[in-house]
Amino acid sequence: MKPDTIKRGLFHGTPLYVITVLVLLAVLPLSILTAVTFGTMRLPVEDVYQVIRFELGRVFLGQPIPAEWAPGTPLHDVVWLIRLPRLVLAAAVGVGLSISGVVMQAIVKNPLADPYILGISSGASLGATVAVMLGVGMTLGPHYVGIMAFAGAFCVSMAVIALANVGGRANSVKLLLAGSALAAVCGAFSSFIIYVAHDDHSTAKIVNWTMGSLAAANWENNAAILVVALAGTLFFLTQHRTLNLMLLGDESAITLGTDLHRWRVAYLIVSSLMVGFAVYNAGVIGFVGLVVPHGARMLFGTDHKKLIPISALAGAVFLVWADVLCRTILPGNEMPVGILTSILGAPVFIYLMARKKYGFGGGD
Amino acid sequence: MKKAISLLLALVLVLGLAACGGKDAPAGGPQSPADAPDAQQPAGPTGSAEPAGPETGHYPVTITNYDYEGNPVEYTYEKAPERVICVYQGCVETMIALGLEDRVLASYGLDNEVKDEWKAGFAKMHYDESVFAPDKETVTLLEPDMIFSWDSYFGEKQLGDVYEWNQKGVATYISANSGAAKTRTLENEYSDILNIGKIFDVEDKAEALVDRMKEQVADALAAVEGQQAVRVAVLEPISGKITNYAANSLAGDMVVQLGGELVKPEGNEMGKEDLVVCDPDVIFVVYMAYSGDDPETVKAQQLSVIQDDPALASLSAVRNGRIYLMMLGDMYASGPRTGDGIQVLAQGMYPQLAG
Amino acid sequence: MKIEAKAVEAVLSGSQILRGVDLEIGDRELVGVIGPNGSGKSTLLKCIYRVLKPAAGAVYLDGRALDRYPYKESARCIAVVAQHNYYNFDFSVRDVVLMGRAPHKRALERDNAEDYSIVAESLETVGMSAFADRSFSTLSGGEQQRVILARALAQRTACLILDEPTNHLDIKYQLQLMDLVRGLDRTVVAAFHDLNIAAMYCDRLYAVKDGRVVGQGPPGRLLTPEFIREIYEVDAQIMTDTAGHVHILFYPGAGNAREG
Numbered sequence: 004m005k006p007d008t009i010k011r012g013l014f015h016g017t018p019l020y021v022i023t024v025l026v027l028l029a030v031l032p033l034s035i036l037t038a039v040t041f042g043t044m045r046l047p048v049e050d051v052y053q054v055i056r057f058e059l060g061r062v063f064l065g066q067p068i069p070a071e072w073a074p075g076t077p078l079h080d081v082v083w084l085i086r087l088p089r090l091v092l093a094a095a096v097g098v099g100l101s102i103s104g105v106v107m108q109a110i111v112k113n114p115l116a117d118p119y120i121l122g123i124s125s126g127a128s129l130g131a132t133v134a135v136m137l138g139v140g141m142t143l144g145p146h147y148v149g150i151m152a153f154a155g156a157f158c159v160s161m162a163v164i165a166l167a168n169v170g171g172r173a174n175s176v177k178l179l180l181a182g183s184a185l186a187a188v189c190g191a192f193s194s195f196i197i198y199v200a201h202d203d204h205s206t207a208k209i210v211n212w213t214m215g216s217l218a219a220a221n222w223e224n225n226a227a228i229l230v231v232a233l234a235g236t237l238f239f240l241t242q243h244r245t246l247n248l249m250l251l252g253d254e255s256a257i258t259l260g261t262d263l264h265r266w267r268v269a270y271l272i273v274s275s276l277m278v279g280f281a282v283y284n285a286g287v288i289g290f291v292g293l294v295v296p297h298g299a300r301m302l303f304g305t306d307h308k309k310l311i312p313i314s315a316l317a318g319a320v321f322l323v324w325a326d327v328l329c330r331t332i333l334p335g336n337e338m339p340v341g342i343l344t345s346i347l348g349a350p351v352f353i354y355l356m357a358r359k360k361y362g363f364g365g366g367d
Numbered sequence: 368m369k370k371a372i373s374l375l376l377a378l379v380l381v382l383g384l385a386a387c388g389g390k391d392a393p394a395g396g397p398q399s400p401a402d403a404p405d406a407q408q409p410a411g412p413t414g415s416a417e418p419a420g421p422e423t424g425h426y427p428v429t430i431t432n433y434d435y436e437g438n439p440v441e442y443t444y445e446k447a448p449e450r451v452i453c454v455y456q457g458c459v460e461t462m463i464a465l466g467l468e469d470r471v472l473a474s475y476g477l478d479n480e481v482k483d484e485w486k487a488g489f490a491k492m493h494y495d496e497s498v499f500a501p502d503k504e505t506v507t508l509l510e511p512d513m514i515f516s517w518d519s520y521f522g523e524k525q526l527g528d529v530y531e532w533n534q535k536g537v538a539t540y541i542s543a544n545s546g547a548a549k550t551r552t553l554e555n556e557y558s559d560i561l562n563i564g565k566i567f568d569v570e571d572k573a574e575a576l577v578d579r580m581k582e583q584v585a586d587a588l589a590a591v592e593g594q595q596a597v598r599v600a601v602l603e604p605i606s607g608k609i610t611n612y613a614a615n616s617l618a619g620d621m622v623v624q625l626g627g628e629l630v631k632p633e634g635n636e637m638g639k640e641d642l643v644v645c646d647p648d649v650i651f652v653v654y655m656a657y658s659g660d661d662p663e664t665v666k667a668q669q670l671s672v673i674q675d676d677p678a679l680a681s682l683s684a685v686r687n688g689r690i691y692l693m694m695l696g697d698m699y700a701s702g703p704r705t706g707d708g709i710q711v712l713a714q715g716m717y718p719q720l721a722g
Numbered sequence: 723m724k725i726e727a728k729a730v731e732a733v734l735s736g737s738q739i740l741r742g743v744d745l746e747i748g749d750r751e752l753v754g755v756i757g758p759n760g761s762g763k764s765t766l767l768k769c770i771y772r773v774l775k776p777a778a779g780a781v782y783l784d785g786r787a788l789d790r791y792p793y794k795e796s797a798r799c800i801a802v803v804a805q806h807n808y809y810n811f812d813f814s815v816r817d818v819v820l821m822g823r824a825p826h827k828r829a830l831e832r833d834n835a836e837d838y839s840i841v842a843e844s845l846e847t848v849g850m851s852a853f854a855d856r857s858f859s860t861l862s863g864g865e866q867q868r869v870i871l872a873r874a875l876a877q878r879t880a881c882l883i884l885d886e887p888t889n890h891l892d893i894k895y896q897l898q899l900m901d902l903v904r905g906l907d908r909t910v911v912a913a914f915h916d917l918n919i920a921a922m923y924c925d926r927l928y929a930v931k932d933g934r935v936v937g938q939g940p941p942g943r944l945l946t947p948e949f950i951r952e953i954y955e956v957d958a959q960i961m962t963d964t965a966g967h968v969h970i971l972f973y974p975g976a977g978n979a980r981e982g
Contacts, residue, residue, distance in 0.1 A: 043640045077643050077681045084678030085639045114811065135606070138660055148606050209606075218638060219607035221678070244824050250811050251821070254773050254804070259877070260797025260825035286607075305811045335634050335641070 020309050023302075027316035034320050035090045038327045043335075044081055054082040088220035093326040093340075094319035095225065096217070096285050097295075098232040099277040101318025102239055104292030105299075105310055106274045109249040110267055112175045114300075118278045118292035121182035121271070122159040125189035127282040128209070130155020132193040135209050136200040149283040156282055159185055160275035164268055172264055174253060215288035215341025217326055228280045235277040236315045242270070243307035250305065288341045290348025291318055297355055425568045432540050432562070433547035435521040435528045442538050447567045448513035453492075454500050457542055457702030458515045461563055463488040464703035465572050472511055476500050478657065479696055482704070503527060513538040515563075517545035517700060540566070544617045545700040551617040553624045556705045557581070580706045587713040588626050590720055596628040597716045600645065600684075601693070602637055603653035604672035611637035612653070618698040621708060627716050639678055649715055650684040655695035666692050691715040723799060723880035723909045724749055725770060729779035732765050732933075739765045741933035742779065752903070752910045754924035754941075756917060758954055762933045763913040767885050770911065771802045783881075797825035801874035803867070804885040815861070815869050816854045819844055822876030844872040848902060864895035871899065875906075884912035888919055917954075921945060921968040929953055941968045 040051050053072050058079075060066040072079050103118035111120065119125075133139050134151035143150050166181035167173035173181075197206055239246070245266050248256040256263045281288070299313040322340070325347070329338045429443040451467075453459045453474040462471055463485040471492045476499050481489045498505075503526050506514065514520075514532060518541050521528055529539040540563070541547045543555035557577045564573020591597075599622045601612035612618040614632035622629055630645035631637060637645075654669040656662035673679060674690055684690055693715075697708035713720055727745035731738065739762045747753045755763045768774040770781055772788065781788040783799055791799070801822070822844070823837045845851045848868040853861065858869065867887060874882055884903065888896040896916075900923045903910055914920035920927060921941040929937040929944065931953050937944055945968060950958045957973040 044644045075681050080678050080681045081640055081643050241830050247821060257773050258771055258802040260794035262793050305813055306817055336636055337638050
């Protein structure tokens with residue numbers, strides 16, 4: 004293979020791509036079914052699968068569950084109410100973050116972008132801080148911290164769009180600048196509130212929040228985030244052409260028949276929704292949205308038609324296994340998944356930068 | 368003539384100091400395990416150089432307390448402080464419980480309202496609610512002779528470490544269980560109260576208070592003697608995770624002292640699966656209502672995290688209804704409220720004691 | 723495809739670049755736009771290919787105002803080869819040319835065999851078929867320019883706009899590109915830096931200076947030494963060779979006597 008061919012993706016052939024997608028589609032449920040057997044409690048593998056089998060039978064066929072594996076038994080509850088929801092959430096969040104990463108990188112035309120670059124994570128943190136420290140939004144019920152974080156993330160995204168449109172249309176550079184500015188403002192406010200409120204106990208709450216964790220997974224929330232993640236992915240799948248054009252820049256895109264401006268706004272809104280739901284359910288989890296799209300690009304090239312499905316599936320599988328690692332790496336304790344993804348992601352990222360051989364600038 | 372008088376004064380001074388220095392062992396017996404000689408002499412007003420002779424009999428009193436890092440620090444009190452600054456609930460309430468509110472120059476930092484029985488005393492205390500914890504400048508200008516607070520208050524961004532204050536003649540007392548002591552124990556609460564009693568020469572009141580608490584514990588233990596230890600978890604749901612109070616926390620120690628067994632003595636996080644595996648007999652859910660919160664809402668929210676989660680439905684504590692709420696202020700550097708904490712724990716662990 | 727510009731004015735960053743330009747380009751003409759730097763050549767073209775909106779006046783495609791065309795439709799009429807920027811991402815040559823089919827595809831429509839064959843044909847036309855799988859960013863300037871031309875060809879438009887296409891190219895590739903372009907049977911509007919290239923290939927020329935059209939006509943008639951002096955402020959001599967090509971010979975410095 005000529006070295007130049009390698010540069011634009013190791014596997015550039017269509018058949019290989021199709022095979023990979025099919026393989027990943029199979030690997031994902033297999034990963035979940037394997038991961039569900041890991042945990043603090045030593046459970047016999049057959050029992051674990053029996054629980055799942057009976058529950059699926061109940062959900063889809065209305066069959067009753069025998070007492071041994073019924074809800075209320077520790078066996079059932081651990082498998083069906085504790086482990087499985089976490090893994091499904093991990094998959095959904097993995098999809099959401101990876102796709103958002105791909106889209107953000109296209110919007111700002113920069114492979115170093117991640118889902119939080121336009122201030123989303125700072126907005127989420129500010130929302131959480133305001134909720135925890137000032138008690139704002141307590142009337143929203145027991146999930147008020149998550150709701151406030153989601154609101155914060157979304158509001159900041161909209162503010163970024165508005166700010167970038169000041170003094171002329173938004174383009175990638177203005178979006179980036181607006182994102183940085185608002186992230187700084189949110190960070191300043193968060194710090195200020197934390198300082199003034201003067202409460203060590205609540206600070207722990209917020210720190211917990213920003214470290215990302217899948218511990219609070221349950222089926223009701225999962226339904227919502229699964230819908231959002233899948234709908235978002237399908238939407239972006241149809242947008243592959245425009246996403247490709249985004250990488251060419253506004254001028255070229257116009258000559259090819261697309262005014263990128265409104266699409267940028269639309270993509271930002273959908274992407275913020277996906278990230279917002281991820282943040283609401285699991286806090287801030289870094290590096291997934293940065294590294295997964297890169298890996299996919301390295302192997303399959305920049306064409307979004309291939310990038311979107313591969314990133315989505317790879318992100319899901321990645322986070323499912325990250326969750327298993329979190330629960331098993333520290334005996335008796337659980338490492339927040341955000342820390343684990345950073346530990347795994349940072350060296351990968353450094354390696355990608357050091358390689359230098361791919362996609363980081365036209366002149367190389 | 369002048370020379371003679373100054374010479375005479377100097378002589379008296381020297382004699383006085385010598386007499387002071389001679390008295391090594393203070394009246395009450397220090398808590399310090401180390402038999403080090405007085406680490407610091409207070410640079411107090413030397414005008415009143417009267418030797419602590421037989422008239423008072425109590426002072427000087429040397430107390431071993433902590434610095435910000437948790438190292439032992441000794442301080443000798445020549446007399447009961449009269450200009451005390453108290454910050455944070457446990458400290459404020461300790462002063463009231465021991466009837467010392469008139470020595471308090473200013474108090475700050477309450478998380479909850481003071482208990483009814485102490486309201487009268489509280490009214491006499493100069494509680495300043497304009498600021499939660501005053502800064503270094505404010506405190507310096509107030510010219511206190513003692514600061515009684517928590518470990519965090521002596522961080523470098525707040526008041527700074529104790530040594531500076533001690534050298535200026537301002538006594539400092541840090542509640543042991545607020546972060547200074549390596550492990551937080553029930554004994555520490557007792558010794559804090561007793562130490563304050565010593566410092567202010569109200570040891571009888573202090574001992575009475577502590578004895579009451581010890582009695583509660585002893586009664587509980589007696590009632591369940593010979594029975595198997597109850598398995599307990601003390602948990603606090605915080606934004607999606609569940610904090611576990613381990614053996615080195617005050618709550619954990621209180622459970623152990625009351626004859627219970629902690630299902631997870633190590634580790635400050637309790638995963639849902641861990642909880643199902645441990646399956647404690649009794650669960651105490653900690654809550655903390657800040658000003659502006661509706662306590663009932665907070666209590667209900669915290670409780671529902673354990674009680675209403677279908678994933679935890681299989682827990683025996685849930686099925687048997689043995690989940691009890693516990694206020695943070697009763698088991699976190701709680702001072703005189705420790706007694707309330709003991710009561711909640713004992714009644715929860717041993718329902719047969721109720722009434 | 724006929725292109726008309728009527729009284730077009732354009733403002734960029736607060737300064738008036740075009741001060742009322744009229745243009746008329748007939749079907750299948752190869753029209754060149756010449757003028758010194760800053761005269762507004764590129765700006766004028768940008769108004770035609772819609773990257774800039776005129777501050778006053780309008781552009782018409784086949785009699786219909788340009789701003790009445792949806793972007794996609796005008797992209798099916800006009801294709802552009804301009805100075806492109808560096809891309810931070812890797813695309814294959816084939817991917818780049820395939821993007822030329824975008825104006826013809828609806829949102830959910832997939833790339834089909836016809837698209838791929840058009841791409842292959844376009845690459846063939848520009849002589850870059852062997853590079854189809856290469857990474858775009860590894861190509862030389864000339865090769866990249868040809869790929870962009872292939873992309874424009876893949877758009878299958880009636881009109882082609884070239885914004886200083888021969889900049890940064892070796893003479894061999896300059897001529898090669900223009901030979902290619904002339905061989906196409908479509909309306910072409912191109913901005914040129916190099917007078918000789920413009921004179922050699924264009925049917926007609928428009929000369930732009932200080933935001934206004936100062937002359938137009940076939941190269942042979944428009945380009946006179948006086949005219950060139952007026953526009954470019956240099957001395958030159960015009961020569962027509964036996965094949966009918968117009969050549970402009972420049973003289974160095976001021977104060978040289980002109981010949982006849």
